[in-house]
Amino acid sequence: MDGIGNMDVTAAILSEPDGPFTIEQLTVEQPRAGEVLVRIVAAGMCHTDAAVRSRDLPTPLPVVLGHEGAGVVEAVGAGVTKVAPGDHVVITVNSCGQCDQCLSGHPSICDMIFPLNFAGSRLDGSHALCGHEGLNDQFFGQSSFATRSLAHERNVIKVTKEVPLELLGPLACGIQTGAGSVISGLRVKAGESFVVFGSGAVGLSAVMGAHVCGAAIIIAVDINPSRLELARELGATHVINGRTEDVVARIMEITGKGIHHSLDTTGNLAVIQSAIDCLRPGGVCGILGASPPGAALALPVGPFMSMSKTLRGIVEGDVVPEIFIPQMIALYQQGRFPFDKLIKFYELDQINQALEDSEKGVTVKPVIKMPA
Ligand SMILES: NC(=O)c1ccc[n+]([C@@H]2O[C@H](COP(=O)([O-])OP(=O)(O)OC[C@H]3O[C@@H](n4cnc5c(N)ncnc54)[C@H](O)[C@@H]3O)[C@@H](O)[C@H]2O)c1
Ligand SMILES: [Zn+2]
Ligand SMILES: [Zn+2]
Incomplete structure (x- = not known):
């Protein structure tokens, strides 16, 4: 702690586009x-x-990135009643809690989503982290690639102490996005069919979500055979290699007349087109992957309309994290949601290796452990 009450922080800083993370010593303000x-x-x-x-x-x-933080509350600012020092928390997407989307249970499309998560500062332009010239912080209201994070009453979710805290960070974004898109977004029902395109951290979480929902047919598509193997372990009834097989033809063969629900996690336009083409009449396609800026689909409108198909975007699984994150943990404790199988741990000083392994497809979900 320094003379004005700021606490010491070790953090990973990203300074250059496509550059490495560097580990630096900073301080963080006490909570406002x-x-x-x-x-x-x-x-x-x-x-x-x-x-x-x-x-x-x-x-x-x-900037200090990191938006799937898990940790222990050290101090709370004036007016905070949701959590207290010593509580275990997961830190999720920040939202205002006051706009009509937040109030109707869709905080991931909050009116304030950009300034609260991506602006690089608090709303008043101030920063919680000190000690590096021009540093931006408050990424997803947390910047959690650091030993301490200044988060907000809105985006901290209290979790049970019965499950190791070091596992729980990914529930805040990637795993919530995949499982939530199936359980809350698409609302897959028992006996229905589901296909996910892209079986990475989000896609495999969608497979686990479909398994929890009781889908009768769960198809995982990827171009990486090791991911397809893991998909089978997590509940996929069928897997398709998008590089070597005709994906839409295989889905038609498996389902007879197309799929009830498809989900694209690749953001690739040709793959999204397949996710639409494989729908049965009345089927719904969800898209959640990041596509290049300006990417646009050419959708043949006639067949889409006459087959009563639906295409929808889904952000963060369209869940209420306060409700959904504890539910995923309860399912994990029952052995029905084994998300720990996606995780590989790295120390903070191995963060560049974690990024490289993730980009190469070696690791599904890297989790960075902070020094004590
Ligand atoms: N909408 C949201 O709220 C939200 C939230 C979190 C992540 N995302 C986005 O979701 C996407 C997926 O995230 P992730 O962590 O699972 O990424 P990931 O890299 O772990 O998974 C992507 C998978 O897609 C596979 N793939 C790539 N091209 C393919 C193709 N042509 N056909 C079939 N499979 C293919 C890859 O092999 C990989 O396994 C990213 O774009 C991420 O930015 C969106
Ligand atoms: Zn809001
Ligand atoms: Zn994320």
């Missing part, structure tokens, strides 16, 4: 009203972190 200081135990790495590095997202550099 509504804020929560969390000692981070571990934080998951997600493609949205990589999207800032590749400049597909405009969060300014230099």
